[in-house]
Amino acid sequence: MKQRRPATLASLAAELGVSRTTVSNAYNRPDQLSPELRRRVLETARRLGYPGPDPVARSLRTRRAGAVGLLLTEALSYAFRDPAAIGFLEGLALSCEEAGQGLLMVPASPEGDQARSAAAVHRAGVDGFVVYSVPDDDPHFAAVRQRPLPTVVCDQPVVEGVGHVGIDxxxxxxxxxxxxxxxxxxxxxxxxxxxxxxxxxxxxxxxxxxxxxxxxxxxxxxxxxxxxxxxxxxxxxxxxxxxxxxxxxxxxxxxxxxxxxxxxxxxxxxxxxxxxxxxxxxxxxxxxxxxxxxxxxxxxxxxxxxxxxxxxxxxxVREKGRAAGRLLLGSTEPGRRRSVSLPTExxxxxxxxxxxxxxxxxxxxx
Amino acid sequence: MKQRRPATLASLAAELGVSRTTVSNAYNRPDQLSPELRRRVLETARRLGYPGPDPVARSLRTRRAGAVGLLLTEALSYAFRDPAAIGFLEGLALSCEEAGQGLLMVPASPEGDQARSAAAVHRAGVDGFVVYSVPDDDPHFAAVRQRPLPTVVCDQPVVEGVGHVGIDxxxxxxxxxxxxxxxxxxxxxxxxxxxxxxxxxxxxxxxxxxxxxxxxxxxxxxxxxxxxxxxxxxxxxxxxxxxxxxxxxxxxxxxxxxxxxxxxxxxxxxxxxxxxxxxxxxxxxxxxxxxxxxxxxxxxxxxxxxxxxxxxxxxxVREKGRAAGRLLLGSTEPGRRRSVSLPTExxxxxxxxxxxxxxxxxxxxx
DNA sequence: GCGGTGTTCTGAACCGTTACCGTCACCGTA
DNA sequence: TACGGTGACGGTAACGGTTCAGAACACCGC
Structure with missing residues (x-):
């Protein structure tokens, strides 16, 4: 039943003899079309093997990726050996989950030239960044700062215009x-x-x-x-x-x-x-x-x-992750504090x- | 210096009086234009605060997101409490890092209706999925299978058309x-x-x-x-x-x-x-x-x-993660085994x- | 008969980029 | 001088959606 070229919103619309808008609405705004037509659209989609609107195209248009980027110190796998980092990750994952956002771990290979290294940061389709405990002169962090996205750092110096979570x-x-x-x-x-x-x-x-x-x-x-x-x-x-x-x-x-x-x-x-x-x-x-x-x-x-x-x-540690996530994801709120310092004992x-x-x-x- | 609307490839091209293609090439194919022009492009980009080609638009056009999706059992944060899961994650992160791919943890909230739950899977801009130890009837997994993307499961039953990693x-x-x-x-x-x-x-x-x-x-x-x-x-x-x-x-x-x-x-x-x-x-x-x-x-x-x-x-456990990553990322190779069973002791x-x-x-x- | 009010669906304009192919100037050569 | 090759760049058409301002139509009350 599947065609060579995968089905798109347009091909579905053509098949049904309706406009692309209508098909889009069938997925995103059920109240904008009659239940009967919506049923037909979804049924035809199933028949044609259409998996629903392409996430990347959607992100391009809506300008929201639905994910948070996470930049960790150098070797990504290092983080999974450090209990403190794992706790942070757990907290961050939790607050992302609450907000229905994905968590994208950016691959930051230490070797290689700076340009190639930072490329991964520029390639990340995310709505914001959390940066955890990277060295002050980290080229990936520099790349993050170039991106016009909300950013929160944790266990790093306070930086102007960037959210901050840490302890004393x-x-x-x-x-x-x-x-x-x-x-x-x-x-x-x-x-x-x-x-x-x-x-x-x-x-x-x-x-x-x-x-x-x-x-x-x-x-x-x-x-x-x-x-x-x-x-x-x-x-x-x-x-x-x-x-x-x-x-x-x-x-x-x-x-x-x-x-x-x-x-x-x-x-x-x-x-x-x-x-x-x-x-x-x-x-x-x-x-x-x-x-x-x-x-x-x-x-x-x-x-x-x-x-x-x-x-x-x-x-x-877990609270640090949660705070970082919340700071980032709630960053549209105007009266929000931009720096959080958590207590220690x-x-x-x-x-x-x-x-x-x-x-x-x-x-x-x- | 920054304008209200952020700079794009097109606006940069207009500013420079060259075509968009040329600006694109300045970033992606340095050999396709003279060093002098490239220098000018990059310099103007810096001046205009242009952070380089938009990752989402790029992904749409190239049809590659540069990331792997990871689906875990229900609560995302659960994984960070289980040493075995952490080992798996470490291995997977390692192989993603090697391949320069990001790792997107898909938020899969257990509560909520099936449709809303699976939406996160449909929203993930990734090139493939790794599914780790979810129940056989998991709605998120069903959503993953709807997406026309290469998939590898681990600690789950072998499924036709899907890569597999596990132990006996x-x-x-x-x-x-x-x-x-x-x-x-x-x-x-x-x-x-x-x-x-x-x-x-x-x-x-x-x-x-x-x-x-x-x-x-x-x-x-x-x-x-x-x-x-x-x-x-x-x-x-x-x-x-x-x-x-x-x-x-x-x-x-x-x-x-x-x-x-x-x-x-x-x-x-x-x-x-x-x-x-x-x-x-x-x-x-x-x-x-x-x-x-x-x-x-x-x-x-x-x-x-x-x-x-x-x-x-x-x-x-770590090897399971690595194997899953390699299976997925090397899935274009034709003679590749689709199922890997690792030894135990x-x-x-x-x-x-x-x-x-x-x-x-x-x-x-x- | 007419204006008002929904409901349902459409048309066209983007979103920002890259792939593909074409053009053009220039150069060495027979 | 005609010719083929090469390097540098431009034009156009996607890529697959979302969104907004309406159009078309039915219904309603007066």
Whole structure:
């Protein structure tokens, strides 16, 4: 029954001897034509194998694609390994679902020249973009900004004319830092995620910390610096280790690097739970007791961390996704806030405890 | 500088005094015009704030959307809670990324009438569909089949004219069942995920098992029936409990229901690791030792299960995603296989052990 | 008989782009 | 000088719909 060329609105109309408008109305405005004619139209459509109005043509005319574009850090698949990113995605998917909008994950391959890379962004048929935690100088993000579409960023710096969702990373991390200070910790090692688009697995100087291209990491390190700057002579003497890959293994190897260099560390502060969980593995391997011998902290409060009683900072990842979606999809509302900052909570678990006396001069001085 | 009406290819061409074709070529076929003219075009585009050819119009003309549609079971956000689904997504995202294709998650709200529900599928501007583990009678899937697009299903029955990726769920589960039988287990309780689109938290008769709308669950139950049918008088006497939600809590409450009814059970076979992990929680709550007092098994081999040493079946979830993507995106190749079945592996962990003597009559008879 | 009021359907103008083919100037060659 | 080849660009026709302003017609009350 199917013809070589697939049926279109026009061919259906011709077959029925009615106008294209009428066929269109049969699908989109049932009240605009008699039930009898509508029945005939739909029946003929079925007979001819017409699947209904072409979505792309419809989008062109109506100027609405019915989908939100999502831009993630580099490798798309990376996101599916990070519990925090998954939570964000879940929240975003939820609010898209509520609004009946699709969610288009834009393929952003890291390699290749900038132009080819950004092409995927220009090829995306969407009504708006959500950009999640990409580096400040990301070419895809630049491409997104060229498109004349509403945009919301999350876990990135506030940008003029662009919606924003985030938390106070710096403040939250400073709070965690003060917790460590209260426990008497002075010699801490820090483990962070990658700070730039280049791979740099190793120690990080203050310059690189401050110039980090990833907002979140920059802010969290700054938060620690804020807190420890008060009690430590020189923050730049605190060793910070960076890892490109965000895996348990990275956390473990970073902890190894820190402890090899400075076995006397009384605490390891990590900028993510994944890294902290990895660090815990290495600590356990060394038969160090937590928190008696060493304190380990994370950030995010992923389920696994919560179960293990990791000291960390809880952030509402799912809510971030929902907020981003709502901000974008409700962006036509005029009185809408353009920036949302969500609350965090310091979660004191079983992996942080008082520093050993040797680490706290004023105790040993008694 | 920006005009009220956004710039188009045509307005750019008019401004430059060249044809639209030439402007189009400046973007898409740099070799078709002189570098000098191309430079002028691009420069004028920047000046006028023209963001490059409109993706939707381009898609209409070229008949390619540059994206793959993904249809998931009902609530989109559900997928982000199931580690197996996340693995699938990761694999699929990976192969889409390789091919430079976007991945559009179609919003498929469960409630609402069938017509409105399927509308999202008809609205999706994509070049093909991947359908993951939806019930056999899902209206969205029916809508997908109406669209004249290449389609690949995963964890669903093979359908004529549609690509297919899956594993031998029935055979794998039968293997697990034989493992339990070899250990002497005869009185087992079974915990499965939901079998239909209706909520039915409780015991399931054989009829409902066989009529399950979810292929995977149906197949896994059938696998257990295959194995135990050999040694148990009547499979229909084996208690099977169904849970609508796929959570740890569901697994725990299902285990509770089974053990309350029949405290003498020597094994709990679950059709997913999540359910099994939940069941383990309940078992632990009852101070039953695993596997001395009771054996618990899962299916999927998610990371958490692996770490805990759960006896389960490993299936290559990520590979399923990759295979689905490749099957779809390479579907133009003529000699391509239309159905892929991936291997599984029985993983014997620390949660399965010999049944207690009371459970094995021929032992106690010695 | 006439103006008013719906209902039902039509005509034509877009939406912004790319495919296809044609034109034209220019160049080297016999 | 005629000729075929080549590079650069232009014209036209889709691509498949939606939308808006009416046309045609029936019905109604006065």
């Amino acid at each position: 990373d710096q403040g939250a991390m400073a709070g965690l830092g003060r917790h460590l200070i209260e426990l008497g910790h002075r010699s801490v090692g820090v483990i962070c995620m990658r700070l730039g688009r280049d791979r740099n697995d190793g120690f990080v100087d203050v310059l690189r910390q401050r110039a980090a291209h990833f907002h979140v990491q920059r802010a969290r390190l700054a938060g620690l610096a804020d807190a420890f700057g008060e009690v430590v002579d020189d923050w730049s003497a605190v060793r910070v280790v960076e890892r490109f890959d965000h895996t348990l293994e990275s956390g473990a190897s970073a902890a190894r690097q820190l402890l090899d260099r400075d076995p006397g560390l009384s605490a390891l502060a990590c900028t993510s739970d994944i890294l902290a969980l990895g660090a815990l593995e290495e600590v356990r391997r060394r038969s160090l007791r937590v928190p008696d011998d060493i304190t380990v902290t994370g950030f995010d409060c992923v389920p696994e961390a919560e179960r293990l009683g990791l000291t960390t900072v809880r952030q509402p 310091l979660v004191i678990g079983a992996t942080s405890g008082p520093a050993k006396a040797t680490d706290a001069p004023w105790f040993s001085g008694l | 769920d029935q055979g794998a589960m039968a293997g697990l069942g034989r493992h339990l039988i070899e250990l002497g287990h005869r009185s087992v309780g079974v915990i499965c995920m939901r079998l239909g689109r209706d909520r039915n938290d409780g015991f399931v008769d054989v009829l409902r098992q066989r009529a399950a709308h979810f292929h995977v669950q149906r197949a896994r139950l059938a696998g257990l029936a295959d194995a135990f049918g050999e040694v148990v008088d009547d499979w229909s006497a084996v208690r099977v409990v169904e849970r609508f939600d796929h959570t740890l809590e569901s697994g725990a409450s299902a285990a509770r229901q089974l053990l309350d009814r029949d405290p003498g059970l020597s094994a709990l076979a679950c059709t997913s690791d999540i359910l099994a992990l939940g069941a383990l929680e309940e078992v632990r709550r009852r101070s039953l030792r695993v596997p001395d007092d009771i054996t618990v098994t899962g299916f999927d081999c998610v990371p958490e299960a692996e770490r805990l040493g759960l006896t389960t079946v490993r299936q290559p 029985l993983v014997i962990g620390a949660t399965s052990g010999p049944a207690k003597a009371t459970d094995a009559p021929w032992f106690s008879g010695l």
